[in-house]
Amino acid sequence: MKNGFGIFLAAFIALDLSWCGFVLAPVKQLSTAKQTQVLNSTDIYPIGRPGEANQGLQAYRASGCAACHTEQVRQDGVACEVVLTSTGKNPAVVSNLVSTLKLAGLTKEEADTTSDKITAAGGKVETHIAPVGVDIPHWGVRRSVAGDFLYDYPVQLGSLRAGPDLANVGARLPDANWQLVHLYAPQAVVKNSAMPPFRFLFEVRVRKIGDAPSPDALKFPKDFPPPAGCEVVPKPEAKQLAAYLMSLRADAPLYEAPFTPVMTKP
Amino acid sequence: MNLTETKNFSASEIDASCRAPLLALFGGAALWLVVGLALSLAAIMTFHKPDMFADCPLLTYGRAQAAANDALLYGFCIPAGLGVMLWIFARLSQTELALPMMPVVAANLWHLGVLIGTVAILIGDSIGFAWLEYPRGSSVLLFAAFLLIAISAVATFGARRERELYPSHWFLLTALLWFPWIYSTANLFLVAHHPVRGVAQMAINYWFANNLLFIWLALVGLGTAFYFLPKLAGRPLQSYYLALFSFWTLILFGAWMGIAASAPLPAWMSTASSVAAALIIVPVLAVAVIAVKTVRGSDVSCKGGPLCYVKFGTAAFVLSALMLITEACPQISRVTEFTWFGPAQVQLQILGFFTIVMCGAIYELLPRVMGFGLSFPKFVRVQHWLFMLGVVLWAGSLAVGGVEQGMKLQNANTAFADSTNVALIFLRAGTTGLLLILLGSLLFAANIFVMTIKWKLALLKSANAAVKAPLTIPSASASLRRDQEEVKS
Numbered sequence: 001m002k003n004g005f006g007i008f009l010a011a012f013i014a015l016d017l018s019w020c021g022f023v024l025a026p027v028k029q030l031s032t033a034k035q036t037q038v039l040n041s042t043d044i045y046p047i048g049r050p051g052e053a054n055q056g057l058q059a060y061r062a063s064g065c066a067a068c069h070t071e072q073v074r075q076d077g078v079a080c081e082v083v084l085t086s087t088g089k090n091p092a093v094v095s096n097l098v099s100t101l102k103l104a105g106l107t108k109e110e111a112d113t114t115s116d117k118i119t120a121a122g123g124k125v126e127t128h129i130a131p132v133g134v135d136i137p138h139w140g141v142r143r144s145v146a147g148d149f150l151y152d153y154p155v156q157l158g159s160l161r162a163g164p165d166l167a168n169v170g171a172r173l174p175d176a177n178w179q180l181v182h183l184y185a186p187q188a189v190v191k192n193s194a195m196p197p198f199r200f201l202f203e204v205r206v207r208k209i210g211d212a213p214s215p216d217a218l219k220f221p222k223d224f225p226p227p228a229g230c231e232v233v234p235k236p237e238a239k240q241l242a243a244y245l246m247s248l249r250a251d252a253p254l255y256e257a258p259f260t261p262v263m264t265k266p
Numbered sequence: 267m268n269l270t271e272t273k274n275f276s277a278s279e280i281d282a283s284c285r286a287p288l289l290a291l292f293g294g295a296a297l298w299l300v301v302g303l304a305l306s307l308a309a310i311m312t313f314h315k316p317d318m319f320a321d322c323p324l325l326t327y328g329r330a331q332a333a334a335n336d337a338l339l340y341g342f343c344i345p346a347g348l349g350v351m352l353w354i355f356a357r358l359s360q361t362e363l364a365l366p367m368m369p370v371v372a373a374n375l376w377h378l379g380v381l382i383g384t385v386a387i388l389i390g391d392s393i394g395f396a397w398l399e400y401p402r403g404s405s406v407l408l409f410a411a412f413l414l415i416a417i418s419a420v421a422t423f424g425a426r427r428e429r430e431l432y433p434s435h436w437f438l439l440t441a442l443l444w445f446p447w448i449y450s451t452a453n454l455f456l457v458a459h460h461p462v463r464g465v466a467q468m469a470i471n472y473w474f475a476n477n478l479l480f481i482w483l484a485l486v487g488l489g490t491a492f493y494f495l496p497k498l499a500g501r502p503l504q505s506y507y508l509a510l511f512s513f514w515t516l517i518l519f520g521a522w523m524g525i526a527a528s529a530p531l532p533a534w535m536s537t538a539s540s541v542a543a544a545l546i547i548v549p550v551l552a553v554a555v556i557a558v559k560t561v562r563g564s565d566v567s568c569k570g571g572p573l574c575y576v577k578f579g580t581a582a583f584v585l586s587a588l589m590l591i592t593e594a595c596p597q598i599s600r601v602t603e604f605t606w607f608g609p610a611q612v613q614l615q616i617l618g619f620f621t622i623v624m625c626g627a628i629y630e631l632l633p634r635v636m637g638f639g640l641s642f643p644k645f646v647r648v649q650h651w652l653f654m655l656g657v658v659l660w661a662g663s664l665a666v667g668g669v670e671q672g673m674k675l676q677n678a679n680t681a682f683a684d685s686t687n688v689a690l691i692f693l694r695a696g697t698t699g700l701l702l703i704l705l706g707s708l709l710f711a712a713n714i715f716v717m718t719i720k721w722k723l724a725l726l727k728s729a730n731a732a733v734k735a736p737l738t739i740p741s742a743s744a745s746l747r748r749d750q751e752e753v754k755s
Contacts, residue, residue: 004423004431004439011440011517015447018473018521022535023451026469027462029532062390064328070604074528134600137678144530146465154394154456155467157529161604161675162313162689164682186316192683194690196312196327197320 033150039253048151049247056244059237061154063198068162071248075143076133078259079104080111088122097121105132128260139165139172140250142257148250163195170249177219179242180234188224201238204230275362281634283362284353287369287418288635289718291349292628294377296711298341299621301384303704305334310700313693324388332399333387338616339397339479340408341380344445345373346624347486348415351438353631354493355419358435359426365418372414379407395467397475398452405453409446416442433509437489440517441482448477469531476524479612480590483620484516484583488553490627491580495560498573498630504559512552519545523590527599543594550587553580570647575626578654582618586611589665601676606689607668614661617703622653625710632717641716645709652706659699667692 035044049057060066082103087094101114115125131142144167149155173179181188184202186195207213207229216239217231226232234242253259309330311318319325348369356363363369383400386392392399400408419442423435452474455462462470496503503509522542525535557580561573568574589611592598602608629646633639640646667689674685 004435007431007436007439008443010514011443014517014521015444015477017518018477019447019451021522021538022473022525023455023470026466026531026535027455030466030469031463033464061392061394062329063323063326064332064387064392066394066396067328067331072528072530074600074603134676134678138682146530148530149468150464152464153461153467155465156394157465157468157526159396159526159604159608160606162606162686165604190683192687194313194316194683194686196316196318198326199317199320200323200326 030146033146035150036147036254039255039258043252045252045254046147046150050243052240052243053247054244056240056242056247057152057156059201059241060156060244062237063241066156066158068158068160068195070158070161070165071149071167072144072157073140073142073165073167073250074133074135075131075257077131078129079132080106080108081128081130081260082106082111082114082118083126083128084118084123085126086124088124090122094118094121094123098123104130126260128262129258131257131259135165140168141171141261142250142253142259144250145254145257147254147256166245166248167250168248170246171251174246176242176246179245180238181218181220183238183241184218184232184234185224188221198238201235201241203233203235205233207231275360277357277634278637280356280360280362281353281631282637283366284356284635285637285721287352287363287366287373288349288632289714289721290370290373291345291352291376292632292714293718294373294380295342295346295349296707296714298337298345298377298380299707300704300711302334302337302341303700303707305330305337307697307700307704309334310693310697313690314697323390329388329390329392332392332396333384335397335612335616336387336399337380337384338621340383340400341377343483343616343620343624344412345376346628347441347483347490347620348412348419349373350490350624350627350631351441351486352415352419352422353635354434354438354490355422355426358428358432358493359422360428361422361425363418364421364425368414368418372411372418375407375414376411379404379411382407393457395452395456395471397478398456398471402453402457405449405457409449409453412445412449416446432493433503433506433513434489434493436510436513437485437492440513441485441489444477444482444485448474448482465530468529469525469535472524472526472529477521479615480523480587481517481520483615484520484587487579487583487620487623488512488516490623491557491576491583494572494576494627494630495557495580498566498568498571498576499561499564500566501560501564504556508552508556512549512556515545515549515552519549523594526603527594527596528603540594540596543591546587547591550584550591554584557581557584570650572626572630572646574650575622575629575653578650579619579623579626582614582622582657586614586619589614601672602668603672605668605671605675606664606693607672610661610664610668613664614657617653618657618661622657625649625653628710629713632714636717636721638717638720640713641720642709642713645713649706649709652702652709656699656702656704656706660696660703661699663692663696663699667696 035046038045084098097118106114111127115127118125178189182190183198185197186193204227213231214233216233220226253261308325309327312327352363352369383404386401386404387399391401393401452470455470456467461467492503492509519542523539523546525531525539527536529536561577566573568577593602593608593611629640671685671689674680674688
């Protein structure tokens, strides 16, 4: 090969192909993404994060939280689950039958035969769709989808789990005080946590006798009292960050990630 | 050889023409190598003592780690690679470096850009995308500086007197096209005023990171290795056609890698990426065969010198590429994804492959460029051992820790904290490796800085001599007077 132009052309074509594939195509395919309807509901998903949570995303970016935390839940597929809703007129027979049957991790056909058997015995059942995968019980109820990040900039998917996945942390740990205490002193609420404390997001104030406590002051667990005579008050960034964490809820069933939401007992 | 050219440049003239630009590029690069590794060490200390930087936002893990990675990649790898590239182009073209002032200016712009970027990350102004953390102003400086250096490189290439192209030419020329394209794309789509929406950001981020970290570094590192391996081993490259083959397949398949298997992107993207990663085994094996066949049968023993560096670096490239391939295999990625295995591959690619190849190349070319020997020639061998041991310890323990962590996570009954704590032990052991690499980089910086100072002192001396030169002027004016008298008479 003697021609520099030939090399230029070859490199141009190779890079152009991948540019069209991995830059142009996703921009075309994903830039038209819109809000969708939650399955079996009139709710719309996603609704943008509230203002404070959006500012919290910037605090999350500034501190480089994504270096240790992912926001993506993996899923291998879905399975059917047969859930007994009523034992009917012969509770003993139905319970006996149910104890002999496999109820989770079924295919559609298996689920149908199982529910037929139970119905025949007089029980009432529902068939649920349940996502499966190693991440599912730990970090989320379903896989992460493009819609979860529709309004985020920058999208903080992360690539390393030196700490837990946060895709659904707002639903897992919906307590703002817990989140703030955890940011101030992770080891106070999670034993053996490897997370560094983010004390620079807080202000430690000496409380003068007779002063009313700040309404924002953190409420610490009993075995981890705050410094004597002081109260710990979150700076605006900490409050925003906590609001962002609380807004991370990927728990709506969607067309591309279906599941049957389990109603928790009140 | 083009016979119409009249002026023949000797090797020492060509080397001398590269002196100022190369020193400007390498000096900053050596500094950033030390800074980057020191920041990396500061970052990893968080895993030894979590509350170490609890009151110091500047060095909190997320910032220090990003600043460290970028300082290594943008601060060291790219300018060092560009400097070596300029020298190789001048040597292969058998002509002096064209427009030598451009790379000097560019080197200063570049290092200024890295400085602004590093400070921005540390004070929390990072853009927030992996490998693209530098803010807009810094990116503009880097882009402009790269173009200036590319102009000088292409002009040198265009003025070449040997028309036949050498394999290094293909790799290095392609790298000149690659960077401006991917860097401008990433910045226009992600950093500019109207960034793309939603996860399309991540698609572009993955594409950019792969094309910079894997392809660009491979193009420059292999281009350099394919120049120095035959030169130092005293045998021709084995063979030209295999090198051509590896070049084509590398850019054709490699550019499609990098989309994470589980990312919430259209499924066809990660599938295409997995296929590309499987195909990349072809150029990687070709590179291994070329290196082994070129070095084997050579009677030159490397004795910890530049040849050792290039050999180790090429082996590290093959290993890092194999790690990348295993990561992209869906069955294996189930275990290794989101663990320290990924960072291990990145560290091996940057430190084990690219940094070591560049240090070897710089140790080989710098004495020629400067016209005098290395200030501390014994450091070369010591640094080689420090780097080798350091990389094996550092990347090795991260990789093993990552696999252990992944295996733990496979078991749904294991508490998450157990999996991270397992990795912690390996991280702490790996810190020793990082420390060794840091020591090695100090030796490298010492060599570069002392040589720069020597050169500047020599310049100062000759300037001093020039100042004292007016002694000859009286005689000149005397002869002028004599001439005038002659004219008068």
